[in-house]
Amino acid sequence: MARHSNNKGDTSRSPHGAAVLTLAGLLGVFSNAANAAWELNLQLPVTALARRVYDLHTLLTWVIFIIFVGVFAVVTWSIIFHRKSIGHKAADFHDNTAVEIAWTVVPTLILIAIAFPATSALVAMRDTSQSDLTIKATGYQWKWGYEYVTGDAAGVKFMSVLSTPREQIDNKAPKGEHYLLEVDHPLVVPVGKKVRMLLTATDVIHNWSVPAFAVKTDAVPGFLRDTWFRAEKEGTYRGQCSELCGKDHGFMPVVVEVVSAEKYAAWVAEQKKAMAANADDPAKVWKLDELLARGEKVYTTNCAACHQPTGAGLPPVFPALDGSKIVKGPKAAHLDIVMKGKPGTAMAPFGAQLSDTDIAAVVAYERNAWSNKLGELIQPAEVKALRGK
Amino acid sequence: MQAAQHAGDAGHHADDSHGHGPTGIMRWITTTNHKDIGTMYLWFSFAMFLVGGAMSLVIRAELMSPGLQYVAPEFYNQMLTLHALIMVFGAIMPAFVGFANWMIPLMIGAPDMAFARMNNWSFWLLPPAAILLTTSLFVPGGAAGTGWTLYPPLSVQMGIGMDMAIFAVHILGMSSIMGSINIITTILNMRTPGMTLMKMPLFCWTWLVTAFLLIASMPILAGAVTMLLTDRHFGTSFFNAAGGGDPVLFQHIFWFFGHPEVYIIALPAFGVVSHVIPAFSRKHLFGYTSMVYAIAAIGLISFFVWAHHMYVTGIPLTGQLYFMYATMLIAIPTGVKVFNWVTTMWRGSLSFETPMLFALGFLVLFTIGGLTGLVLAMTAVDIQLQDTYYVVAHFHYVMVAGALFSAYAGLYYWLPKWTGHMYHEGLGKLHFWLSMIFFNIAFFPQHFLGLAGMPRRIPDYAQQFADFNMISSFGSFGFGFSQLLVLVVVFKAMKGGVKAEARPWDGARGLEWTVPSPAPHHTFEDPPKFDPAEAHG
Numbered sequence: 031m032a033r034h035s036n037n038k039g040d041t042s043r044s045p046h047g048a049a050v051l052t053l054a055g056l057l058g059v060f061s062n063a064a065n066a067a068w069e070l071n072l073q074l075p076v077t078a079l080a081r082r083v084y085d086l087h088t089l090l091t092w093v094i095f096i097i098f099v100g101v102f103a104v105v106t107w108s109i110i111f112h113r114k115s116i117g118h119k120a121a122d123f124h125d126n127t128a129v130e131i132a133w134t135v136v137p138t139l140i141l142i143a144i145a146f147p148a149t150s151a152l153v154a155m156r157d158t159s160q161s162d163l164t165i166k167a168t169g170y171q172w173k174w175g176y177e178y179v180t181g182d183a184a185g186v187k188f189m190s191v192l193s194t195p196r197e198q199i200d201n202k203a204p205k206g207e208h209y210l211l212e213v214d215h216p217l218v219v220p221v222g223k224k225v226r227m228l229l230t231a232t233d234v235i236h237n238w239s240v241p242a243f244a245v246k247t248d249a250v251p252g253f254l255r256d257t258w259f260r261a262e263k264e265g266t267y268r269g270q271c272s273e274l275c276g277k278d279h280g281f282m283p284v285v286v287e288v289v290s291a292e293k294y295a296a297w298v299a300e301q302k303k304a305m306a307a308n309a310d311d312p313a314k315v316w317k318l319d320e321l322l323a324r325g326e327k328v329y330t331t332n333c334a335a336c337h338q339p340t341g342a343g344l345p346p347v348f349p350a351l352d353g354s355k356i357v358k359g360p361k362a363a364h365l366d367i368v369m370k371g372k373p374g375t376a377m378a379p380f381g382a383q384l385s386d387t388d389i390a391a392v393v394a395y396e397r398n399a400w401s402n403k404l405g406e407l408i409q410p411a412e413v414k415a416l417r418g419k
Numbered sequence: 420m421q422a423a424q425h426a427g428d429a430g431h432h433a434d435d436s437h438g439h440g441p442t443g444i445m446r447w448i449t450t451t452n453h454k455d456i457g458t459m460y461l462w463f464s465f466a467m468f469l470v471g472g473a474m475s476l477v478i479r480a481e482l483m484s485p486g487l488q489y490v491a492p493e494f495y496n497q498m499l500t501l502h503a504l505i506m507v508f509g510a511i512m513p514a515f516v517g518f519a520n521w522m523i524p525l526m527i528g529a530p531d532m533a534f535a536r537m538n539n540w541s542f543w544l545l546p547p548a549a550i551l552l553t554t555s556l557f558v559p560g561g562a563a564g565t566g567w568t569l570y571p572p573l574s575v576q577m578g579i580g581m582d583m584a585i586f587a588v589h590i591l592g593m594s595s596i597m598g599s600i601n602i603i604t605t606i607l608n609m610r611t612p613g614m615t616l617m618k619m620p621l622f623c624w625t626w627l628v629t630a631f632l633l634i635a636s637m638p639i640l641a642g643a644v645t646m647l648l649t650d651r652h653f654g655t656s657f658f659n660a661a662g663g664g665d666p667v668l669f670q671h672i673f674w675f676f677g678h679p680e681v682y683i684i685a686l687p688a689f690g691v692v693s694h695v696i697p698a699f700s701r702k703h704l705f706g707y708t709s710m711v712y713a714i715a716a717i718g719l720i721s722f723f724v725w726a727h728h729m730y731v732t733g734i735p736l737t738g739q740l741y742f743m744y745a746t747m748l749i750a751i752p753t754g755v756k757v758f759n760w761v762t763t764m765w766r767g768s769l770s771f772e773t774p775m776l777f778a779l780g781f782l783v784l785f786t787i788g789g790l791t792g793l794v795l796a797m798t799a800v801d802i803q804l805q806d807t808y809y810v811v812a813h814f815h816y817v818m819v820a821g822a823l824f825s826a827y828a829g830l831y832y833w834l835p836k837w838t839g840h841m842y843h844e845g846l847g848k849l850h851f852w853l854s855m856i857f858f859n860i861a862f863f864p865q866h867f868l869g870l871a872g873m874p875r876r877i878p879d880y881a882q883q884f885a886d887f888n889m890i891s892s893f894g895s896f897g898f899g900f901s902q903l904l905v906l907v908v909v910f911k912a913m914k915g916g917v918k919a920e921a922r923p924w925d926g927a928r929g930l931e932w933t934v935p936s937p938a939p940h941h942t943f944e945d946p947p948k949f950d951p952a953e954a955h956g
Contacts, residue, residue: 090797104765108765149740156739201486234570270872280878
């Protein structure tokens, strides 16, 4: 069923399945809490911390439910028995110091009682010390970049972009099981290890969030924030950017694959091999058609969201590249805006994100695609020469 | 009775005003009469309510099913931004200023507001602000698409629509500050002899505290958006790390305004309900003194809890703990208020005319919103729920069911005083029940969406969220169209109907009921004698 929840677990196995069911019954809203499409509660936790949060939320929900029932039982009693229409005469009282002190003191005691578990869960949540590996996540409009900072995979880095096809979003194709919650390269972490996440962003504030881990932290441009998780169960866990970051805020999911130690080691080896194989020879001289093929891929991943696959853009915020003055003008200015961005707009500096070859390829592609048939070729060496200028 | 001298004017509202100055449109542009200005505030706010409501229906239409159907994501962002700005600054705040203008002089026995000409200006600043906000949709790049919180650096990326929003906020702030100065001065200086502060109607108390909150917080918002403006155009780097600034600084400043703003909206709503519930319970308000202290405490604490909107921004652990405890503290005075209303009803002689129904609706739904607020106060839980639909549900229970339902309670309660006719009770009750049912269909399922992890401010969503979104959209369309009933009710009451007595509600207390219905154009030119039996507590 396409509407299965993100986590591999099944609601009926939840330690609180019964509580959820009872609550739903009491509220008289829906009887079928086990159906994932009618999910009534937090996602199933897969870290010890997320379980504490889950339990704390359950406790609080019961507390407020009981308070609500208590208060409105009194109101209901009044509505039924103290009506004018059945001839009830109004009493004449308007103060009672003892009662007023009681309903100030009792809520205070309830609040103090729930402050204890709330405090200890929070203190645990912020303890990022003694992690087994550190990964830096960088928010871009609108994708995540991951870089393994410590551990076996140190040095591995890649971009993680939404992989749901455009046709599904535009309702031209049936939606897949993980519609909008799937990426080309998920983050891969070993099970049972304490993973410390460092978060930052390059353009606007994003937020890295995985509900099953109870992790949600802003990625603020120019600053580093940290958070952590220790996933207890293998599986694929999905979240989304949780801070409005512009046009495609709804289209930059977070996907984390938790794998066994062996699988993780194999993945790391594979990544390192792939990185070595993919490393472009910076001195290579490219031919136009192979460069354009590469450039189209880079364009689709990095540029098409704003400037559109047709190059028509979404003016005036996202200008057209087809027929653009910059694109059809001198290539130095074109390379400059791609590498350095345009401050005060959504145009990000891609110099740090993309390799020399990718920048050369995408700029060449833009100068040759659509009606911009300049026939011009740009070599990675030219990009390299511009770096640091 | 002072009002007796005006008895001959009763029912000749229009004639009464003609003798005093310009007629036609100029009467409204130049008026300094608190009743005229109150009426204009109320109509303005209802017009803005319809505009903001139409925007929310665009949002709910897009969210009815997964996939992009009707609007592009960037336009969706503009809709949610303007919906919030217009509802907060254009609909809810002016509605309660309208009540304040109409009712405060009548409640305290004053002939008008203290600064009658400034009163005119503070109203007429609103339409330009509304025009700036709504027409920003049509400028290149469209309106601000940042959410009403206007967080940089995203807001620095926006087009000229953002500048229009900033100037609109400046103008609205000026209007609010002038209105507040007026209200404070009126309440403190123009009460009829014998009406001490602790005998003053509770609505005046809530507005007195609200006006101080406004004066203290609106300049902060104005400062924040001005810094944004200079970051955008004059090369400053308040919110840009590359220039030594910090994007999170904006959030601190914004929420230092933004949290008191919540109570700026909620407190006058508390005030209205504190009049309606005793009237239809035919009892005195229970615990008047503790109500006043609770209002003052809420107003004060509201300045010390701002960063509970920022638990995920990376503020230090000690900061999170402090803001968690401070936020929990607000639950105590708020609880006191709810208990007082409940006890006011206890052993009363209850009847359920439309104002009472809306007050009860307020009580139930505002309590739900307050209780989910307690859940959100717990930092560890909030981190799961921040920026999800749980928060959207929470603040709509507080803002719509709290402020709007209370405004309706006040509208139905005082409409006979304003128009001189009783409204159509059947239509009023229909309006209440449709609002109550559709509101819950629209917003209750959003709690579940948020728990399951659906982020807010997204135009499209994963498939497991489809069913509750469909229900929510259905409810919001029902809620939206039910609100048109108010227009019918108000027009009918303006045109005619059963003539209202000076005191149409047998349990109502207060000086406003000692003048005829409709209230003559000028009332209390001489201070009335204050009868302690009319006192609130």
